[in-house]
Every structure is written in structure tokens, then in C-alpha cells.
Amino acid sequence: MLEISEQYINAISYHFPERSVTNEEVLQDYFHFAGKNADKTLTTDRIYEQCHIRNRFQSDPSETAKDLGNRAAEKLFEEWKIAKDSIDYLIFVSDALEYKGPTTACIMQHNLGLKKSIGAIDILHGCTGFIYGTSIAKALIISGQANNVLLITADVPSKVVHPEDIELRSIFSDAGAATLVSNKKIENGINATIGNFIFGTDGSGEHALKVERSATRNPADIQWLSQFEDVPHRNNGGRLVMKSSKIFLFALRIVPKLIAALLEKENLSNEEVSYYILHQANGQMLDFIRKRMKLEKEKFIINIEEIGNTVSASIPIALCETFQNKKPKPNDKILLAGFGIGLSWGGTVIMIGD
Numbered sequence: 001m002l003e004i005s006e007q008y009i010n011a012i013s014y015h016f017p018e019r020s021v022t023n024e025e026v027l028q029d030y031f032h033f034a035g036k037n038a039d040k041t042l043t044t045d046r047i048y049e050q051c052h053i054r055n056r057f058q059s060d061p062s063e064t065a066k067d068l069g070n071r072a073a074e075k076l077f078e079e080w081k082i083a084k085d086s087i088d089y090l091i092f093v094s095d096a097l098e099y100k101g102p103t104t105a106c107i108m109q110h111n112l113g114l115k116k117s118i119g120a121i122d123i124l125h126g127c128t129g130f131i132y133g134t135s136i137a138k139a140l141i142i143s144g145q146a147n148n149v150l151l152i153t154a155d156v157p158s159k160v161v162h163p164e165d166i167e168l169r170s171i172f173s174d175a176g177a178a179t180l181v182s183n184k185k186i187e188n189g190i191n192a193t194i195g196n197f198i199f200g201t202d203g204s205g206e207h208a209l210k211v212e213r214s215a216t217r218n219p220a221d222i223q224w225l226s227q228f229e230d231v232p233h234r235n236n237g238g239r240l241v242m243k244s245s246k247i248f249l250f251a252l253r254i255v256p257k258l259i260a261a262l263l264e265k266e267n268l269s270n271e272e273v274s275y276y277i278l279h280q281a282n283g284q285m286l287d288f289i290r291k292r293m294k295l296e297k298e299k300f301i302i303n304i305e306e307i308g309n310t311v312s313a314s315i316p317i318a319l320c321e322t323f324q325n326k327k328p329k330p331n332d333k334i335l336l337a338g339f340g341i342g343l344s345w346g347g348t349v350i351m352i353g354d
Contacts (some may be wrong), residue, residue: 052283
């Protein structure tokens, strides 16, 4: 009979590109690219009111999600004193893979100097990506296929956002995060045990948030690309479009149900949860959800103001900052929940170790 081992989130490190973009720069670019169609009444204060973000990060034109993920992983090895040879499985979660083939995780194995006797897979996912990646890492450990899983979540949404789409430009940010999921605790680590998972999917919402002209369905052609010749990144990877009201209503409808279902599955009350860490989609949206659910402000983590929406990296970055700044105590329970593009949602509850 297979002996079931514990599964822990041991360590997290993250990396941002060098360039940060302020609301003033976002507004300046918007007025330039939108031209006569621009809303001249828009101000930096209104941008902040709509998303509670003052700063976001933008990758260099030559920098990819893989590059950001690699840098986060290198930080993980250094900051947490993790031996590269201990990694026996690599999961890369992103909406921005290097190629249709080969698997980006395979390339990262070589880039990071990991041993060749490891598994390496990509998970093409966005806002709920960290939840999916963690669940698969846990399953690999439970089944005895791996002991130490390196989970890398990274995205570069700035490359598919047009400067005139000011709502998207205001929200999205590039970043990478690396998480170690293991069957044993590490010294001075986060060492949080991973609970049960809940997932949800509604593919009828494919058009609510998508990157158009980005793959095999109606791919980009010369005529379509020619309209973006004046854009720095030229939208070569497609263009992100969002139906804001549908996404907002989706979050308000689904997230409270997701949290309630997680609490029921783990037999917990709101009072027994020390912190709630949701995908950092939009500060105004998160604050609305918190107030609607009557959750304590001190327990509800919102770190989006100087970071922006980093897609699949948002939950691990917020979790790492919570561990560093809030100093959770042993046995503190933290609810993690992702939601967004897909439409998809999912979550789990972790418990801090001693």
C-alpha cells in the first residue's frame, strides 16, 4: 500500500522586470495612442480609483515569461538555500509559453542547470494557474512520483496589451514567482501543509477575457499586424481584450461561493481563517468582495497598489509577502483562491507549520 506523505509549500521567491510604469506614464501613452478617441477627462486619480494601482512592471522587449520565471527560480535557490539537485519535477504555469513546441519547462530545466532525471511540464493557464500548479504538485508527491516540485508561475501580459486600452494597461503587470512544494519541511521555511482543493470552470466565458489573434483560431496575419506598427511591442503575440462588466460580475458571483465551499470542505468558520489571499485582479474589485462578505480588513490581503495584477504569479507573491510581513504563527490557516480567464476558479486552504 502506498504511504501518503505530507505536502508542503516550503518556500517562495519572485522577480519583477527592471522597468516600472506609473499612472502618469500610463495616462501619457493612452493620450498618445488613443488620439482623438481618448477620454480627455481621465486623470491619474481616476485610474487609481478604478483599480487601486499606482505602479506596475513591464518586461524588456527581449524578455519573456520564461526569463522572469528563471530569475525567480534562481532567487529561490539562493534565498532559501535550496539545492538544485533536489528538484525532481518542474512545472511551468503561464499564458505566455516560448513555443508551441518544445515544452518551455524543458528549456527551463537546461537554463537553470537542473538534473536531467526530472519531469518537466507546462500548464497553459492564467489567473487560477497557481492553484492548478499547486494541486498537480501535491498530486505528484502523494502518488510518490516526486519529492520536490519546482512550481514556476510567470506571465508578461504587457506584451499583449495595447496602450490605448487603458483599463488593461492600468491593471496588468509582468512578474515571475517560484515556489517549492515538497514532502518534507525545510529549515526556516514557510512549511505550510496543503489542504483540499475546489475547482470550477465555465468555458462559455471564453470571450469575456481573451488574447485575440494569438494562436490557431483566427491567427494574426500581416494585415492585422500592420495596424500596430507604431506600438513598441507591435502586439505580435495578439491583443488582450476584456469585457469588464462580465468579469466583474463573474468575480462577485463566484468568489463568495468559492470561499464558502472551501470553508465547508475544510470544516472551518471565517473566524478560524487567519488570512485570505485571492488572485490580485483589481484592488477595487477585491475591496468590494471583502466588504460584501464582511471579512476583516486585517485578514484580507491586498498588495496590488505597487505591483499590479501579475496573473499567475499574484497569489504566490502575496503569500510570500504575507509570510515576510505578517509573520503568521504555527497552525495559522490561509485561504488561497484564484479566479479569472477561462472562465476558471479554484482554491485551497494551507496551514503554516512550526
